[in-house]
Amino acid sequence: MNTLISWLHSSIIYGTVIMFGALGEILTEKSGHLNLGVPGLMYLGGFAGFAGAFTYERSTDSPSKLLMIIIPLLCAFFAALLGGLLYSFLTVTLRANQNVTGLALTSLGVGVGTFGSARLLSVTGSQSYSVASATSAVYTANLNSVFNLGAFGQILLSYGFLTYAAIALAILMNYFLMHTRRGLNLRAVGEDPGTADAAGINVTLYKYVATCVGGGICGVGGLYYIIEYSSGKWSSQNGLEAIGWLAVALVIFSTWKPKNAIPASYLFALLFWMATNLPTLTGIRISTSVTELLKMTPYVVTILVLVIASTRKKKENQGPASLGRSYFREER
């Protein structure tokens, strides 16, 4: 029973990281831009948020709880937003290839994150990681620790506010895309920028805003990874890069619908933690080497999902029609 609870618990936390990435990428892809820079954006957001929290914690003796929430959140969001801006400047304005630019953004973001963390390390003189524990405590404050509701509380209520914010964001984004005029315009830009342009929609503006905000959302995912999943530690060898790629793949699994990203993210996280939890749960003993093999599961499932999604060609489950192509007005 305890194993099951901890499996679900860790999956919801891990799934939330993936969900932020997937939501950011859905918004970006709705504007017709496939951003392979998600891992880099998550590194940027995670590092900037961590640096903000760490610096603020060190600057005062009695940090205010509100600022401890706001500062890292803004740092993470805007650092990743800048990454998104760099990407959109290259792909929207300069019309560089989207895949290549995304990969370059990933290597830049990962580099900046690792380098920045090393700088922070040298500030503190600590060995393998540095800790923003007070901020982490604020971010992970939850109802379960107050009321102590047993298994129910541990599974559903034992998370920081960002966990629930991710679900709310998914629902809000779904509403925005499907039920508002701006959402409709954004979808039009992604489907056929030429037509959207002719209808008087500012294509460039929509592409920029969607890509930058989408990047910012990915950055919040990075912050969540550091502050909640890693309890405020930044270690240079973390699994953010793999999460970033999973998030990109999850967009296809969610068929570009934010509300589908909620169950999809949790499912992927369950698969990710299967290798360590399922053997204990079922009482089957497996060696460490086999555990490494089992850890392939989320990636294998992603491939299966890709294949199944591509064999079923339902029209409403396809991505934006202009995805991956640059728009040049005079080429219509």
Next chain:
Amino acid sequence: MKDQTAKTESKRDPLVRLVKRDSVSAARSVIVHAAAILLAMLVCGIFFVIVTDSSIIEIYSAMVSGTIRNSITVNSFFKEACMLLIIAVGLAPAFKMSFWNVGGQGQVLAGGMAAAMWLYYLGNKLPNAAIIPLMIISAAVGGGIWALVPAIFRVKFSTNETLFTLMMNYIAIQLVKYLRITWSPIHALGMISRKAGSMPSLFGNQNGWIYVIAAVAVIMMYVYMNKTKHGYEISVVGEAPNTARYAGISEFRVIIRTAFISGAICGLAGFLYVSAIDHTISETMGGGYGFTAVIVAWLAKFNPIFMTLISMLISFIRSGSSEIVSRNTTTLDSSIANINIGIFLFFMLGCEFFLNYKIVFRGGKEAGK
């Protein structure tokens, strides 16, 4: 800006307009690229000045002297450039036919595993002359299969190959981790002392074979892409799939074949890591070159000479950065090279715009050429 001003007829012409260029002169291409490289080096230099408190001249001289100080640094510079180049050469034909193979990392690992397999089972039972050819062949096949699987699904179901190849990277990584545990004897560095399956030195140089293989790969790929029927089919399938179908070129055969070749060359790089560089397998083998090589191949427009030059530039940034890191070990770490490579790549990507488009100001001439 142009979007708002063009709304109504009564308004004036937009201040800035873009016109697509039909062709680019060689001189313009050289000037734009050189300017981008210089700007990128300037930004990298300024970045170093900020983080190290040295003057910009000290930075550049340190980068150069760190690369050419002695035969060890020069060899390491060429070795890194060659490994990147081999992977880029492998990826190039796939991109040429619009097959986004971002699984270079996985294919390197698959090749490495296939090569290391012989070391584990027959390492001290067969002479090197027998085992090295076996390693080479199986590395090529291993890497090839790693690219072949996504290619088959791409052709059969038009499955997105970008994400498929990405996921294949992680499957390879987990397989390597599994093998490292089950094969633990060989990663205890025992292979080096035995010299089992190690590439012999050539011209008295430990990396001699790496240079030779890189040079051969570049030349052969150039010939293959530009002078053979296969190469022609690749460019037709990549640029005009409908034309390819009309001309009776089998898309299935071309994509499968090219993906296999692409993966096989990456697998060969994996063999070199196992046999000539690391003498073991690890999941960090080829560290990130799978992605960097994508950008190298793309920037060079699959031109082998440019690929060589860009690989060398990236290797220079890497070795120069590590020299500066080694002088400031307390404040910097090796990831700084990734930042500088990222800056460099962004400049190179951005400069393409000035080759493909022409900016026309209001009242300027209409000529698009």
